[in-house]
Amino acid sequence: MKGDFSKLRFERTKHYTSVLEQQGRVALDADRNEQRAIDGYIRKTENIDIIGPFGGPQDDAGFAISVAGDAITIGAGRYYANGLLCENEAAVSYGSQPFLLRPAVSDADLLNELSAGDTDAIRLFLEVWQRMVTALDDPCLREPALGQADTTARLQTVWRVVAERTLVKTKNPLPVSLVPRSLVDTATLRRATTLATDFGSPASLRPVAGAGTPVTQRVDCCTEMYLPVRIPAPGKLSAQTTGGSSDCSCEPTPAAGYRGLENQLYRVEIHEGGTEATATFKWSRENGCVVAAVLGVSGADVLVDSVGPDANLGFQAGQWVEISDDNDLFGPVANQPGQLCQIKSVSPEHRTVTMMGTVAQVDTTRNARLRRWEQFGATATGNGVALALSIGRSLADSRANRVRTNRVAAVRRGRSGVSTAPSHGCDPCSAGLHSLGCKKRGGHSGRLPQVVSRADGNQLECFLGDSHYAIELG
Numbered sequence: 001m002k003g004d005f006s007k008l009r010f011e012r013t014k015h016y017t018s019v020l021e022q023q024g025r026v027a028l029d030a031d032r033n034e035q036r037a038i039d040g041y042i043r044k045t046e047n048i049d050i051i052g053p054f055g056g057p058q059d060d061a062g063f064a065i066s067v068a069g070d071a072i073t074i075g076a077g078r079y080y081a082n083g084l085l086c087e088n089e090a091a092v093s094y095g096s097q098p099f100l101l102r103p104a105v106s107d108a109d110l111l112n113e114l115s116a117g118d119t120d121a122i123r124l125f126l127e128v129w130q131r132m133v134t135a136l137d138d139p140c141l142r143e144p145a146l147g148q149a150d151t152t153a154r155l156q157t158v159w160r161v162v163a164e165r166t167l168v169k170t171k172n173p174l175p176v177s178l179v180p181r182s183l184v185d186t187a188t189l190r191r192a193t194t195l196a197t198d199f200g201s202p203a204s205l206r207p208v209a210g211a212g213t214p215v216t217q218r219v220d221c222c223t224e225m226y227l228p229v230r231i232p233a234p235g236k237l238s239a240q241t242t243g244g245s246s247d248c249s250c251e252p253t254p255a256a257g258y259r260g261l262e263n264q265l266y267r268v269e270i271h272e273g274g275t276e277a278t279a280t281f282k283w284s285r286e287n288g289c290v291v292a293a294v295l296g297v298s299g300a301d302v303l304v305d306s307v308g309p310d311a312n313l314g315f316q317a318g319q320w321v322e323i324s325d326d327n328d329l330f331g332p333v334a335n336q337p338g339q340l341c342q343i344k345s346v347s348p349e350h351r352t353v354t355m356m357g358t359v360a361q362v363d364t365t366r367n368a369r370l371r372r373w374e375q376f377g378a379t380a381t382g383n384g385v386a387l388a389l390s391i392g393r394s395l396a397d398s399r400a401n402r403v404r405t406n407r408v409a410a411v412r413r414g415r416s417g418v419s420t421a422p423s424h425g426c427d428p429c430s431a432g433l434h435s436l437g438c439k440k441r442g443g444h445s446g447r448l449p450q451v452v453s454r455a456d457g458n459q460l461e462c463f464l465g466d467s468h469y470a471i472e473l474g
Contacts, residue, residue: 280384
């Protein structure tokens with residue numbers, strides 16, 4: 001969640017159920033947001049405990065898949081995936097889903113391939129996650145009585161049905177040896193099982209649970225959708241401050257670095273995924289919340305709705321910004337990064353931000369936006385900052401405490417010290433992936449229950465998810 005938050009401090013292991021306000025005290029955004037996180041955690045947990053990891057109303061479950069001619073239709077109704085309620089108010093065709101833009105293959109092409117025997121089956125999955133919506137995404141969130149003021153944000157459940165082919169393979173595939181599932185990542189396992197498919201019989205090889213010896217067994221492609229997928233463990237977070245005082249006073253120490261009055265929520269986000277040697281990242285001291293709507297792009301000039309209220313929350317020459325639109329968020333692979341550009345100059349009177357080079361066009365009808373990041377110096381490039389060059393180094397400049405982390409950190413004026421607390425989240429990593437069914441040649445179709453957590457490999461965007469952490473310095 002790239003919002004303007006002071007901090008996010010929900011910690012489920014403390015078993016808090018309510019935030020209670022007291023008279024005469026200061027009202028903080030962190031307290032109210034913690035209550036929202038508590039409510040969301042309890043609701044999601046109850047849904048999973050009662051309904052299970054997936055399910056719908058008895059005898060009236062939504063999202064039924066039907067085929068008519070060359071179109072795949074998603075039925076109306078409600079369904080639950082990993083505790084999240086998904087609602088589809090009216091039947092919709094596969095290609096008309098609001099959160100599936102530019103699908104790689106149309107439903108007509110998929111069905112034609114199936115009829116021609118080019119594929120064995122079409123497997124359909126319900127992808128579900130939550131995202132934060134601001135006034136840039138939905139102008140109705142602005143308050144007209146206050147001059148269209150930007151006030152609060154919203155949490156939105158996003159769902160979409162995505163199709164996956166099961167391709168026809170040779171009659172005599174080469175033997176495939178699989179290590180025990182606990183040692184195989186999801187992508188590798190899916191590639192291996194797909195390559196082991198028999199011609200005319202959608203089956204694949206899978207490891208059998210046991211003593212850990214590689215064993216192969218034929219399974220139907222639909223049955224394969226039942227199989228649990230190993231979720232990689234999240235990385236560890238490390239953070240520290242310098243120049244801490246021995247007492248518990250709230251007076252800032254000069255050696256700690258940051259002595260400003262504003263809260264700062266540091267965000268470190270993977271830009272391009274890969275190995276430790278190839279992955280890159282970007283970072284922000286404002287949680288990535290300094291953003292403007294893009295109204296147009298011409299060469300190196302980007303016309304925006306605002307260049308910011310001041311220098312601290314605006315755009316300046318030399319800064320790096322990310323330009324993206326909803327095609328990056330809801331394309332065939334969700335939540336992809338945009339293009340990183342460095343600012344050459346800013347013209348407040350013309351509301352124009354000029355970049356060092358030509359900017360690729362974006363779709364201004366799909367919530368195009370320009371977001372500020374804080375990387376600087378020789379290590380900052382159009383691909384982000386190389387992770388290999390930055391391991392063990394401070395991400396903050398002289399304005400802030402030194403932070404060694406790859407997640408989120410909050411900085412505020414006060415005594416030094418580090419405390420970590422899991423933060424409740426709402427981004428793709430806290431989502432579900434549910435198998436709606438598999439349609440084979442011959443007309444078989446069915447609903448297959450399978451839920452796995454979802455984390456897109458190219459962008460670990462959900463730093464506030466259930467398994468991630470926030471750091472509080474101060």
